[in-house]
Amino acid sequence: MRRERIVNAALAVLLLGFPLWAYWAGEPFLITLATRAAILALAGVGLNLALGTGGLVSLGHAAFFGAGGYAMGVLAWHAQMYAPMNIAGFEIAGTKSMPVIWLVAVLTGALLASLIGALSLRSSGVYFIMLTLAFGQMAYYFAISWPAYGGEDGLSIYVRNGFPGLNTLDPIQFFLLAYAVLMAVIWFMARLQVSPFGLALAAARQSPARVQAVGIGVFRLRLVAFVISGAITALAGAMFADLNRFISPTMLNWHTSGELIVIVVLGGVARLYGPVAGAILLVTLEHVLGGFSDFWQIWLGLGLLAVVLFARGGLVGALAGRAVAHD
Amino acid sequence: MTAPLLDLRGVTALYGSSQALFGVDLTVEAGQVTALMGRNGMGKTTTIRTICRLLPNRAGEVFLDGHELSGLPPHRVARMGVGLVPEGRRCFAPLTVRENLTAAARPGAWGLDRVVGLFPRLGERMAQRAGTLSGGEQQMLAIGRALMTNPRLLILDEATEGLAPTVRAEIWQAIGTLKRESGLGILLVDKSLRELSAVADSAVILDKGRSVWAGRIEELSPDLAASWLGV
Numbered sequence: 001m002r003r004e005r006i007v008n009a010a011l012a013v014l015l016l017g018f019p020l021w022a023y024w025a026g027e028p029f030l031i032t033l034a035t036r037a038a039i040l041a042l043a044g045v046g047l048n049l050a051l052g053t054g055g056l057v058s059l060g061h062a063a064f065f066g067a068g069g070y071a072m073g074v075l076a077w078h079a080q081m082y083a084p085m086n087i088a089g090f091e092i093a094g095t096k097s098m099p100v101i102w103l104v105a106v107l108t109g110a111l112l113a114s115l116i117g118a119l120s121l122r123s124s125g126v127y128f129i130m131l132t133l134a135f136g137q138m139a140y141y142f143a144i145s146w147p148a149y150g151g152e153d154g155l156s157i158y159v160r161n162g163f164p165g166l167n168t169l170d171p172i173q174f175f176l177l178a179y180a181v182l183m184a185v186i187w188f189m190a191r192l193q194v195s196p197f198g199l200a201l202a203a204a205r206q207s208p209a210r211v212q213a214v215g216i217g218v219f220r221l222r223l224v225a226f227v228i229s230g231a232i233t234a235l236a237g238a239m240f241a242d243l244n245r246f247i248s249p250t251m252l253n254w255h256t257s258g259e260l261i262v263i264v265v266l267g268g269v270a271r272l273y274g275p276v277a278g279a280i281l282l283v284t285l286e287h288v289l290g291g292f293s294d295f296w297q298i299w300l301g302l303g304l305l306a307v308v309l310f311a312r313g314g315l316v317g318a319l320a321g322r323a324v325a326h327d
Numbered sequence: 328m329t330a331p332l333l334d335l336r337g338v339t340a341l342y343g344s345s346q347a348l349f350g351v352d353l354t355v356e357a358g359q360v361t362a363l364m365g366r367n368g369m370g371k372t373t374t375i376r377t378i379c380r381l382l383p384n385r386a387g388e389v390f391l392d393g394h395e396l397s398g399l400p401p402h403r404v405a406r407m408g409v410g411l412v413p414e415g416r417r418c419f420a421p422l423t424v425r426e427n428l429t430a431a432a433r434p435g436a437w438g439l440d441r442v443v444g445l446f447p448r449l450g451e452r453m454a455q456r457a458g459t460l461s462g463g464e465q466q467m468l469a470i471g472r473a474l475m476t477n478p479r480l481l482i483l484d485e486a487t488e489g490l491a492p493t494v495r496a497e498i499w500q501a502i503g504t505l506k507r508e509s510g511l512g513i514l515l516v517d518k519s520l521r522e523l524s525a526v527a528d529s530a531v532i533l534d535k536g537r538s539v540w541a542g543r544i545e546e547l548s549p550d551l552a553a554s555w556l557g558v
Contacts, residue, residue: 210413213401215406
């Protein structure tokens with residue numbers, strides 16, 4: 001456990017130190033890359049609760065990521081166009097305030113996850129995977145056929161949303177904001193994993209029947225975990241859309257779900273800092289290998305194969321050794 | 328007259344299309360120990376699974392303190408006060424001892440301190456993963472985990488099976504302590520007639536999925552034991 005804490009601390013310092021160095025060196029693009037890694041890590045942390053701790057292999061988390069993105073896009077678009085939304089006869093103004101957008105994104109993600117979870121969690125194994133994939137793709141095709149918000153072309157947001165006291169257009173300030181949110185969510189996850197709820201969730205992954213025999217309803221337990229997971233992934237989606245100042249149905253595509261799973265598997269399933277390691281690795285490979293070849297995903301695929309075959313604990317597992325992640 | 332803590336009336340159950348229980352009648356009184364006996368394959372574990380609703384009963388009724396359990400999901404039965412120590416111990420291997428106990432905890436008289444008071448060895452192993460404990464320690468943990476749910480009825484399925492004699496003695500001693508000090512109703516499945524006789528108040532014998540004898544344990548004659556249990 002001590003080794004894992006050292007690895008975790010090193011990852012946290014690396015993710016913070018690299019963009020600070022880039023700021024000092026005058027390389028804003030590298031700061032943006034680090035911000036991308038921090039936001040993808042946040043989405044991975046959300047998925048890791050369902051996939052790692054709960055053992056729920058979801059191929060539909062792009063729906064929550066995209067829902068967060070669209071929550072940001074819709075609110076910001078109405079604000080920049082000075083055109084209020086009309087919902088059931090009520091006129092609601094858009095907003096450029098990040099805290100408000102984040103709140104809406106989290107609530108949207110939680111609501112969507114509760115609907116998808118309530119229907120999908122009645123099955124298990126490959127059926128659960130297929131159901132989450134189907135719901136995710138439904139959300140994707142819905143976004144494609146939603147012309148009011150760009151349809152297949154997506155929607156551009158001209159100015160990044162604001163956060164009180166910060167200039168979010170400054171790359172380093174936006175990175176520090178994303179980093180702070182990531183660390184706060186990781187702290188929350190660390191507390192959650194050692195709580196009776198987190199322990200029961202981990203136990204249910206091993207034996208649902210035994211967990212039921214001690215008086216814990218497995219369906220509700222997993223549904224709550226799925227909703228928390230979806231809400232965190234939606235928050236990451238809102239921040240990701242703000243980073244790019246662009247939303248499109250691609251955020252909802254199953255490729256995005258796959259990418260989030262790759263992040264978790266590369267870094268270490270059920271490891272607290274696994275998604276951080278996975279996101280850093282993925283963004284680095286994307287940037288470095290992408291510079292050599294358009295087919296850089298082949299090398300990523302080989303790397304993923306190596307992790308699955310030789311390092312089941314992912315990068316964190318390889319560095320910290322075999323251990324439970326909830327300590 | 329108050330209702331028994333646990334009352335099974337004509338319970339039948341199936342595994343798929345194979346019938347395993349053909350009519351089981353059984354009662355457990357609060358504060359008393361009932362032994363559920365029978366040769367291998369006679370339906371003892373199936374009866375326990377049916378009480379806990381891990382297997383639905385096809386016919387008959389199961390009452391806990393006068394409340395019908397049929398139709399409830401397993402976790403609701405556990406919340407109503409049925410604590411199960413399953414056969415083969417079955418702790419949550421990747422979790423530590425403390426985590427195993429905490430995950431199951433519900434408010435009541437039983438907490439970590441009281442469980443450690445009953446099994447001091449668990450106190451020395453709190454940070455150790457359950458999968459690395461000895462068989463006896465895992466059994467103590469399984470009992471402790473069931474107690475942490477603060478049950479009214481404790482069901483122990485083969486609690487001493489495969490354990491060293493000294494560890495078995497510790498487990499039997501703990502069951503005796505529970506009987507004297509906790510006021511729990513206890514339903515016990517075990518193969519050791521001598522130890523069961525020392526701790527149980529009453530017994531029920533199962534044969535081919537039916538309850539064929541029930542009474543005070545001291546009324547169980549050697550002839551009956553030889554006939555139904557093969558001892």
